[in-house]
Amino acid sequence: MNARTEFATAVIREEGYNFAYLDERTKRMIRRAILKAIAIPGYQVPFGSREMPLPYGWGTGGIQVTAAIIGAGDTLKVIDQGADDTVNAVNIRRFFQRTTGVATTERTTEATLIQTRHRIPETPLAEGQVIVYQVPIPEPLAHLEPREAETKMMHGLAEYGLMHVKLYEDIARHGHIADTYDYPVMIDGRFLMSPSPIPKFDNPKMHRNPALQLFGAGREKRIYAVPPYTTVESLAFEDHPFEVQKWEHACALCGSRESFLDEVITDDKGGRMFICSDTDYCGQRRDGAAP
Amino acid sequence: MTLLDQPILEVEGVTKRYGDRIAIDDIRFDLWPGEVLAVVGESGSGKTTLLNCVSARLKPDAGRVHFRTRHEGVVDIYDLSEASRRLLARTDWGYVHQNPADGLRMDVSAGANVGERLMALGERHYGRIRREALSWMTRVEMQEDRIDDSPATFSGGMRQRLQIARNLVTQPRLVFMDEPTSGLDVSVQARLLDLLRTLTRQLHLASIIVTHDLAVARLLAHRMIVMKGGRIVEEGLTDQVLDDPQHPYTQLLVSSVLQP
Amino acid sequence: MNEPALRIRDLAKTFTLHNQGGAELPVLRAVNLDVAPGECVALDGPSGMGKSTLLKCIHANYRATAGSLIVRDGDTATDLTTATPRELIALRRDTVGYVSQFLRAIPRVPALDIVAEPLLDGVDATPEVLADARREAEALLLRLRIPVRLWSVAPATFSGGEQQRVNIAKGLIRKRPLLLLDEPTASLDADNRVTVMAMINEAREAGAAIVGIFHDQRVRETVATRVIDMREFI
Numbered sequence: 001m002n003a004r005t006e007f008a009t010a011v012i013r014e015e016g017y018n019f020a021y022l023d024e025r026t027k028r029m030i031r032r033a034i035l036k037a038i039a040i041p042g043y044q045v046p047f048g049s050r051e052m053p054l055p056y057g058w059g060t061g062g063i064q065v066t067a068a069i070i071g072a073g074d075t076l077k078v079i080d081q082g083a084d085d086t087v088n089a090v091n092i093r094r095f096f097q098r099t100t101g102v103a104t105t106e107r108t109t110e111a112t113l114i115q116t117r118h119r120i121p122e123t124p125l126a127e128g129q130v131i132v133y134q135v136p137i138p139e140p141l142a143h144l145e146p147r148e149a150e151t152k153m154m155h156g157l158a159e160y161g162l163m164h165v166k167l168y169e170d171i172a173r174h175g176h177i178a179d180t181y182d183y184p185v186m187i188d189g190r191f192l193m194s195p196s197p198i199p200k201f202d203n204p205k206m207h208r209n210p211a212l213q214l215f216g217a218g219r220e221k222r223i224y225a226v227p228p229y230t231t232v233e234s235l236a237f238e239d240h241p242f243e244v245q246k247w248e249h250a251c252a253l254c255g256s257r258e259s260f261l262d263e264v265i266t267d268d269k270g271g272r273m274f275i276c277s278d279t280d281y282c283g284q285r286r287d288g289a290a291p
Numbered sequence: 292m293t294l295l296d297q298p299i300l301e302v303e304g305v306t307k308r309y310g311d312r313i314a315i316d317d318i319r320f321d322l323w324p325g326e327v328l329a330v331v332g333e334s335g336s337g338k339t340t341l342l343n344c345v346s347a348r349l350k351p352d353a354g355r356v357h358f359r360t361r362h363e364g365v366v367d368i369y370d371l372s373e374a375s376r377r378l379l380a381r382t383d384w385g386y387v388h389q390n391p392a393d394g395l396r397m398d399v400s401a402g403a404n405v406g407e408r409l410m411a412l413g414e415r416h417y418g419r420i421r422r423e424a425l426s427w428m429t430r431v432e433m434q435e436d437r438i439d440d441s442p443a444t445f446s447g448g449m450r451q452r453l454q455i456a457r458n459l460v461t462q463p464r465l466v467f468m469d470e471p472t473s474g475l476d477v478s479v480q481a482r483l484l485d486l487l488r489t490l491t492r493q494l495h496l497a498s499i500i501v502t503h504d505l506a507v508a509r510l511l512a513h514r515m516i517v518m519k520g521g522r523i524v525e526e527g528l529t530d531q532v533l534d535d536p537q538h539p540y541t542q543l544l545v546s547s548v549l550q551p
Numbered sequence: 552m553n554e555p556a557l558r559i560r561d562l563a564k565t566f567t568l569h570n571q572g573g574a575e576l577p578v579l580r581a582v583n584l585d586v587a588p589g590e591c592v593a594l595d596g597p598s599g600m601g602k603s604t605l606l607k608c609i610h611a612n613y614r615a616t617a618g619s620l621i622v623r624d625g626d627t628a629t630d631l632t633t634a635t636p637r638e639l640i641a642l643r644r645d646t647v648g649y650v651s652q653f654l655r656a657i658p659r660v661p662a663l664d665i666v667a668e669p670l671l672d673g674v675d676a677t678p679e680v681l682a683d684a685r686r687e688a689e690a691l692l693l694r695l696r697i698p699v700r701l702w703s704v705a706p707a708t709f710s711g712g713e714q715q716r717v718n719i720a721k722g723l724i725r726k727r728p729l730l731l732l733d734e735p736t737a738s739l740d741a742d743n744r745v746t747v748m749a750m751i752n753e754a755r756e757a758g759a760a761i762v763g764i765f766h767d768q769r770v771r772e773t774v775a776t777r778v779i780d781m782r783e784f785i
Contacts, residue, residue, distance in 0.1 A: 157374045161411025165396070165403045168410065171417055172400055172439050237417040323637060481658035488657070493676070510657065514636050528611065528636050535613040539569030546570065 013101025020067040021099040026050055030068035030223070034214060037225035042187025043155070044138050049221040059092055059117055060218025062134035066115050069130065069214075070096065075103045077111035082119040082260065082277035089117070106280050118181070120202040122259045122281040125211035127228065133196040135217035138224065140184045140194040160192045163235060171240055180245065186233045187226055201244045201260045206232040249274040254285035297359060299324045299465055299497045305344050305354030314340040315521045318354070324464065325495040329508035329529060331544070332518035338501040339469060341518065345499065346386060346467040347376050361464070381408050385458030385466035389474060391450035394457070395442050401428065401453055402438040408461045427456040431486060448479035452486065459490065466491075468500045472507055484510050505548055509533060517541045554623055555585035556729050556760030557609065562618035564604055578604045582618070582784045588728065591751065591761040593771045596781030602764045605781075606731045609762060610649045611639045622646055624728050644672050649731045650722035654714040656707040662717050663688050663702040669725040691720040694750075696743060711738040719747055723754060730754060732763035736770050748773045
């Protein structure tokens with residue numbers, strides 16, 4: 001057991017809160033929304049989002065989804081930008097430790113439930129795992145069509161030409177599709193979906209993933225889902241196909257050339273290094289344990 | 292019998308009320324392929340309501356609007372599903388708004404505005420979309436090097452021409468126009484009118500043009516409908532109605548302008 | 552072949568001026584006239600007798616108050632007073648040509664295209680068709696002495712005589728069985744008048760039935776095969 005998990009398991013469940021903070025009725029309501037979302041992959045299901053003890057934009061949607069499905073036997077992993085030890089991840093993990101007492105982990109393979117902000121772990125997910133994404137803006141067309149009644153109609157009728165207008169505009173202005181995160185995807189050939197602000201590097205991981213993927217937007221009061229093994233296609237043009245980011249560097253810590261790298265400034269003289277954004281993946285490689 | 296021998300649009304007894312007020316009453320007319328019909332009348336005579344009712348933008352309280360589709364025969368546009376109606380509206384139909392900002396996306400480039408309908412129909416090749424956009428910009432007399440500029444940087448006349456290109460890119464057979472030239476100054480109007488005249492002829496477009504400008508009607512339209520108080524008071528060949536008006540209102544209208 | 556191209560029976564035209572107390576202006580009372588192919592009928596009489604009104608009724612520009620106007624093209628006879636707008640458009644395109652006194656110029660459309668347009672009406676304008684139509688238009692403009700430098704210019708700025716010659720070329724380029732001419736030579740110089748008279752005679756000899764108003768007596772004598780005094784119809 002390393003130092004990081006020691007720190008994590010130091011918290012025990014506090015009395016005085018319902019299990020996972022939300023009352024049972026709310027959890028049932030959210031579960032119904034989740035079931036509907038799973039039944040209609042990519043469709044945004046409205047739900048009665050509750051006030052949570054942290055501000056909108058900090059993952060209130062993801063937390064409510066997690067709270068609705070977490071059980072005492074679950075092992076929870078929480079990441080923020082791939083890291084388990086950033087403020088948002090630490091706080092949410094502590095929140096669930098205190099309100100549920102469940103085991104937590106930083107290891108992707110050990111987790112049954114992963115809540116994430118802006119990344120999908122590098123280690124492939126497996127059947128039986130659930131990943132919960134925190135979503136700020138669930139509507140992929142929101143920036144293109146301000147009328148919500150109209151975007152609903154467009155989803156209803158699968159009229160998604162407008163999304164390609166945006167991609168066209170990118171190529172016309174920048175020579176390539178400029179979206180590098182929150183890159184729009186088609187789910188099961190039917191619904192256009194925002195994958196949340198994950199880098200487009202992670203988009204291919206969503207495609208036919210064995211894990212259940214759930215998305216919660218607290219402020220916008222929407223839940224949507226990608227069930228296991230569902231087709232997830234990143235939009236593109238025939239002559240401008242979808243491409244993920246590539247780096248000239250390998251990770252300065254573990255040497256990986258396959259993972260998503262963060263650029264880190266090391267001093268104020270312009271020194272910099274590239275390291276894995278997924279801290280668990282990087283750590284496992286350095287320990288010689290995995291990939 | 293070819294398609295050209297049958298009306299493309301048949302309007303029967305279309306009536307629309309706003310509360311107790313009748314906006315249009317028992318409107319009926321046929322429109323044939325390649326025919327341009329002008330609807331004239333003073334403000335409040337029901338011209339725009341008529342245009343909205345026959346273009347599936349406003350459901351009338353009574354009456355039918357039959358459209359002859361390319362492949363599926365005659366349909367009642369208000370019996371169609373919302374999906375088919377919207378598909379029709381962005382393929383076989385065009386709608387040119389008086390204010391181009393209502394018909395354009397002002398925050399994306401000219402090329403994207405022209406290409407949108409193609410993308411909506413499933414075109415997924417950037418190069419082809421761009422070529423098509425360039426070709427249509429040329430046809431509406433816009434400089435090719437403006438393709439990546441936002442319509443917000445365009446003059447009123449250019450915006451209106453862009454709106455027309457955006458509508459025509461799917462080769463519609465029926466185009467609705469609501470006062471297409473009235474927001475423009477006179478010199479720009481003439482150019483746009485000539486462009487519309489050329490395009491409707493070249494493309495054999497059927498068109499309904501709502502206008503209060505009799506000169507526009509004279510130049511563009513084969514036929515004219517004169518509306519007053521929500522009713523058609525006179526109709527006929529454009530030059531018949533303008534040169535030999537029969538109804539008191541039409542006579543007043545014609546005598547009120549200088550050399551229509 | 553003896554069937555008239557135009558048969559007018561009891562044609563009346565009264566203008567009702569609703570905005571002037573409903574005043575009635577009877578202009579034509581009972582016009583009866585047959586015009587055979589190969590005939591050129593000149594309408595004569597003092598102004599105000601309804602010569603232009605009659606021509607406009609035959610062109611369906613004015614709507615007859617009573618009577619019938621039957622136009623024959625081959626085996627098809629159409630009564631203009633009951634024809635639908637669509638039939639009238641087809642008739643004007645294929646059967647009844649009209650040369651008005653004044654050219655109604657269209658902004659920005661060059662003279663050559665204005666003249667060629669009747670040949671392109673209702674046909675698929677392939678590049679070959681377009682080229683043929685332009686060639687014919689060029690020949691007519693040449694014959695009518697319109698300077699080549701003006702062909703690509705919109706005629707709005709042309710002199711009265713030039714505009715009228717463009718109008719004549721436009722009216723005669725398509726061979727139609729019935730031709731209506733309203734003072735076609737009024738503002739032409741002597742040379743052009745001779746040319747236009749020759750063109751009218753050629754059209755008639757080719758089998759067109761012609762009804763026209765020719766104030767110039769020499770023109771009337773040269774082109775008309777019959778003169779009708781409008782006072783007959785009062």
